[in-house]
Amino acid sequence: MLPLCVSVIPWGILAGSMAIQAGLTFWQSVGMSAIVFAGAAQLVTLGMIMTGANLFAILVSVFFITSQHFIYGLTLREFVSHLKIKLRLPIGFLLTDELFALSETKNKRSELTPSYLIGAGLTFYLSWNAFSLMGIVMASSVPDLDKYHLDYSIVATFVTIVVPMVKKISTVIGVVVSLLLAMLLSYWQLEGAIVISGLCGMFSAVLASVLLNEEHS
């Protein structure tokens, strides 16, 4: 959990400062991180605002960017759908990339209780908002946050989490396919590049697993 909170730091600062740069007021910027609570969606939206895109285009893009959450929902469904609605809704709201990554690092399924998910989710939520606020405040004082390359923190964190997960050749194949396809599709500026590459990677891995006759749990 702590490493994911570490990755939230630069990411959150980036979101906060970019909101100010895109012309949002202080409260709108705070509101964005507090109400939307979605790093990638926030950053892409702000980028689109700065290039003058209309509301509809932004919503469609955000729909595709966050469509990877469909997969998170599907993956966590077995743990969450049987819970009471007052637990399901908060978990749904708090279900970010980080929370999903965290839940996937738990080897024992029994550890994924609702209190764990909500507790971890709220921790990320508080961190996200605290660091967004920092970014909002810094945007006025620190001129060029780009040169600090804060976005590398996501790469560093995700690589560190993914590497131990790669225990089978099928996983290697899935990861390589996802990586190369994500690069290609985003270069072509295809909406939903991430979710499409992720899905292709996943199915390539299953195909490889079948062809290589791997044992599957």
Add this chain to the structure above:
Amino acid sequence: MSWILILALATTVFFNRYIFLEPNVPLKIPQIINRALKYSAPCLMTAICGPIILMEHGVVRDFPQNPYFLGTLISVIVAFYIKNIVNAVLLSMAIFYTINYLI
């Protein structure tokens, strides 16, 4: 405009996050999808990194003298040897900034 945008964004994001957690959404998951879902974490997290490593605001970075690319290679090696996630991430970031400084 902006508050409407923020609320519309939040609704879209929440919808995507919640829809499959709702038990009343009838969902019979075929076996193959179940198998594929097991790979979702590594594949999606890698996919998210892809564009960050490749491009800066839509412009493809230099290759191979690009701190993101080199940093990623080193991060993979670091992750392989250092089991503690926090230390591994901090080390990766430190090396990344060092490469950034040197290039």
